[in-house]
Amino acid sequence: MLSIPFNSPFSTGNEWQYIQDACKEGKLAADGKYTNKCQQFFEKKYGFGKAYLTHSCTQALEMAALLMDLKPGDELIVPSYTYVSTANAFALRGCKIVFVDSRSDYPGIDELQLEHLINDKTRAIVAVHYGGIACDMDLLTSITKKHNLFLIEDAAAAIDSYYLGADKNPKPLGSFGHFATFSFHETKNISCGEGGMLVVNDANFLEKADEVWNRGTNKKAFISGQRKKYEWVSLGSAFAPSEINAAWLWAQLEEMDAIQEKREKIWNWQQNNLPNLLAHYDLDWMNIPSHSIHNFHLFYGLAKSLKQRDELLNHLRQKGILAVFHYQSLHASPYNLSLVGQGQRQHLIQADKYSERLIRFPLYTDLDTENLRELISS
Structure with missing residues (x-):
């Protein structure tokens, strides 16, 4: 009989109250009151470009793959010591995953081994902030800019973690990459059982991100009156979680x-x-x-x-x-x-x-x- 499990999900006490409130709002599908409260929380607190709640961090990575329009044969450099989703999201697009080793002093990606792996097929480097511990973002940013690559931060476990760069000014993880992904799985600091988030820091992808997040439709533009028809305009999927998940998450974010x-x-x-x-x-x-x-x-x-x-x-x-x-x-x-x-x-x-x-x-x-x-x- 285990006295101390590996993990025990935490409840603040307000989760059920907010779920009941979401029911009273009359909207339990995606993109309601609590979804927007959670997304705005991250954008305001950490200065992220645009946040999109998803069912999982896995889905957030898959959404990033769609936004980059990855094709079979494209290559992505991924640390070998990571969860399978980090590679799976891009392998699903037919990409070749090029694995790189970890550092000797902690399990993060070895930034010094990256450049010799880059070739004309390389599209992106995926930096995993293992256990909420920052990679060397000055070096990673420099490498991706030099080679004109996408930088993706797999920040699944890195909510409220920071990077202290050469300027000694702490900057939140998730604010460096073109894209960043987070997890709200029950084992994470902030949880809604299963959940995730994609952060889009490159403004060039915002319109497309709205479409991909809404199953590949122009739903957001249609609702705002920018489009006359509600149509299928790109590849996408049902990435957005229900208001029940978002309401639970909001109770966690408050605390x-x-x-x-x-x-x-x-x-x-x-x-x-x-x-x-x-x-x-x-x-x-x-x-x-x-x-x-x-x-x-x-x-x-x-x-x-x-x-x-x-x-x-x-x-x-x-x-x-x-x-x-x-x-x-x-x-x-x-x-x-x-x-x-x-x-x-x-x-x-x-x-x-x-x-x-x-x-x-x-x-x-x-x-x-x-x-x-x-x-x-x-």
Whole structure:
């Protein structure tokens, strides 16, 4: 029986009230009162270009792929150590995914390995802010501008995280790329069970984004009186979530500061106590690069080997604590190897290191750290 699960969804207490209010509004489909409140929240708080709520971060990535009009044979550079959606969204368009390794000091994309992978078929670089920890956005922005590429920020776990650049002025993650995507999955800091968001920072794509978000129609222009007919004008899909999801999300956004304060205390406790409580295992503990102001999304350690990782996971489970390993390198996945062949498997040393050795500890808004201490010490 687990006493401490890996994750436990947090409720502020206002979620059901806002869902009932959405019902009273008489509109439960997409793009109503709460959808607009949530989108405007992100645009105002973080200065994003235009926010579009989606059913998931996966869908937000798929929407970005449509906006870029990607074609079979186009290439995108993607970190191998990431969730499958980061690659899947573009593979669905027939693109070739070119995998790049992680950095040695933390699991983010190795920016110094990018330029030799760029050729005349490369359309974009997808930067994953692993665990809400910023990539080197000065370097990524410079590379994408130099080679005239799209920059996509997969900021699934990076709500309320910042990049501290050369000018020492913190800038929110999601504000750098032509496109940025976020997740409101139940494991994220801010959640509505399943949900996501696409941020469009390039104004050249705003009209098309409205169409793609509305199933490929000119619905928004029609409603505003700019078009006389409601027509199919482009490829698109049902990306927008219902008002029920948006109402739940709004209750979370209202309490974002309080949620972040709770998570910060838990993260600091883990940083200060887990190394001592688990000193026998001699893990290498989570590193935050100096350019990142993170959002306390996760806490991890690195075991010395795959065997040691599994021993510690089993030890914690026996104590009633569910810790987990994380992503499995996509370059070594069965699907990718079915495309390139076993003989063409890349050797991405750092990605494989994190796949085999990284341990994520439970971290959620209502985690009882004293109970965690007692269980580990027992």
